[in-house]
Amino acid sequence: MMENVKSYLYYGYLPNSMKSHELKNFLFLNENNIKDKKYIADITDNNNEKALIQQGINALKAPYQNLPTNSTHVLPLSGGLDSRAILGCLLEAGLKDQIVTVSFGTPGALDYEIGHYVAKEMGVPHEKVDLTQIKINQGDLINVIKHGGSWTYLLDAFYNRLLVNQFGKDATYWSGYMGEALTGAHLPKEKSKTWDEAKQYFCKRNRWTRSLNVLPEGITPESFLPEKPLMNQDIISYDEQLDFAVRQHACIKKIVLPSGYNYQTPFLHPEWVSFILNVPRKYRENQWLYKEILKTAFPKLFSLPTKTNIGLPLDAPQWQRLIRRVDLRARAAARRFLPGSSLDRNPMLNYIDFDGGLRSRLDLKEIVYDNIQDLKKRGTVDWIDMDSIWERHQQRKGNYADALLVLTSLEINLKVEDEQREEDRSC
Incomplete structure (x- = not known):
């Protein structure tokens, strides 16, 4: 128990890791994946970026075939890329009349304001939830813990459950879970060469309590992580093994995917996972390829401001970003x-x-x-x-x-x- 207390104080969640076989199943690491890698290698070897982008567009849209039209499709729409990509795919799938978008946060913040602006531009219904007006009580937080939100960022989990509380169990919910992580947003500038180096980077990036040292003397946060890699880093880098198998699994999933509801996670579709993990690292750094796919697939949507680019469109010039x-x-x-x-x-x-x-x-x-x-x-x-x-x-x-x-x-x-x-x- 004391180890759990200490690791929770440092990370804000318990860094319980997937097993090796669980991570392989999660990422569909099988023979089909290897075939896709060879195909993508042919494209990149010929420096055919247009073909690579088109292959990515095909993979991105793969999860949106034969969707139910008799359900309300609820999409939390932030200022980022993943939820907007889902919106573009749902609109292209002909579900405009079934979509309800929702943004929650603080008025004036990009996650609160941009979602409303995007929904208005695309002509879909939108609801705002001003979290500054939502009172928090102990009973609600206990209920969150009892229903899948234990040992993670508790208030984040509480706010995310406002969505399902409002629309209930009959709706279909869409989540950008794993979108950012798979497309390279969490890659370090330089790939960690050893497992220990990867753990050090992970601890630095995932430290929740930064205002003071919450660990007793002699305890290091690396000690709470797996002692050995889950697999060879030629398959998945050490850095991403920790991100996928620890943070995404033990923390983010509990926050954004409340149990008992019909959640769709299109970025975990086998075709997309296989594609994006098999492109060379240089295309995933700073999400370069992902951004090019989105701009090409949905030019109007991604000409609008994004939180990812500090409130500017993805193609904003350098001088605007500087200002x-x-x-x-x-x-x-x-x-x-x-x-x-x-x-x-x-x-x-x-x-x-x-x-x-x-x-x-x-x-x-x-x-x-x-x-x-x-x-x-x-x-x-x-x-x-x-x-x-x-x-x-x-x-x-x-x-x-x-x-x-x-x-x-x-x-x-x-x-x-x-x-x-x-x-x-x-x-």
């Missing part, structure tokens, strides 16, 4: 030094501003304070001074929302486990 980055840096400085100013809004925000919310929202403050006090009474995390973190955050001597939220989530998960043990004893 946008300067603006983002100015806003970041305002949040640090001029809280409450007109620039104190982060357009790149996911969900809500937890740092500010833990100072101003009574629902958040009550849940967090009560649970860290309960956790302190347990004595489970006696190396962290929770009262000091809370006071420093309230007094704006630092931003510790990441630490406070993971400590709260830890306590609520432990409460659910306590309750389950009691139920087991009484049976």
Whole structure:
């Protein structure tokens, strides 16, 4: 149990890994995959990028054959690429009248605003969910844990379940799960040469609590990861073995794919997985090939602003991106030094501003304070001074929302486990 506590505090989830055979099945690593690799190699050896892009378009559209027309197709539409790619494919499949798009987040943030703009441009119904108006209570969080959202980013899981709570079990839901990961968004600049190097990179990238060191002295986050690679890196790189088999499996899946509902995950279609994993690494770096596929397949959709390009279209010139980055840096400085100013809004925000919310929202403050006090009474995390973190955050001597939220989530998960043990004893 203590190992779980420590790894959860560091990662925000339990880094339980798939087994080797599970990862192979997940990615359809079989003879057909090898044949596709040879075919794609012929294209890339001849530097025929147009043919490669067309092959990618065919693979991207493969999951959208013979879709039911008597169902409501619910698509959470963010400012990123994957949900928009799904929208393009659904529209091309003739389902415009069955689609409902939904965006949730904070007004002014790109994930909240861009989805609405895209839906309006494409003429599909759209609903906005302003998360700043959604009150959070302990009972709802416990319910999330009991229904598939345990030991992950608890509030992320809570917000994602608002969708299924609204549309119910009769709808068909579409998720971009694994889209970003498979297309190269998480590739390091240089591929890790050894398993230890890959683990170090993974730990650096996946550290949830960055405001302070949450591990006791002598404990390293690498110790919670698999000791050996799951397979030869000639098949899947060490970096992606960890991303796919640990983070995507143990964390993201629990957040975005609530159990008990009809979720479609088109980026896990065998034809797409086989295609995108078999192209040479250089085409996947910075998602180059994926972006070219999307721009070619759906030119109108991807001429619109994206969060991926900091609020600009994918083809925006360098000078526009430079101006946008300067603006983002100015806003970041305002949040640090001029809280409450007109620039104190982060357009790149996911969900809500937890740092500010833990100072101003009574629902958040009550849940967090009560649970860290309960956790302190347990004595489970006696190396962290929770009262000091809370006071420093309230007094704006630092931003510790990441630490406070993971400590709260830890306590609520432990409460659910306590309750389950009691139920087991009484049976």
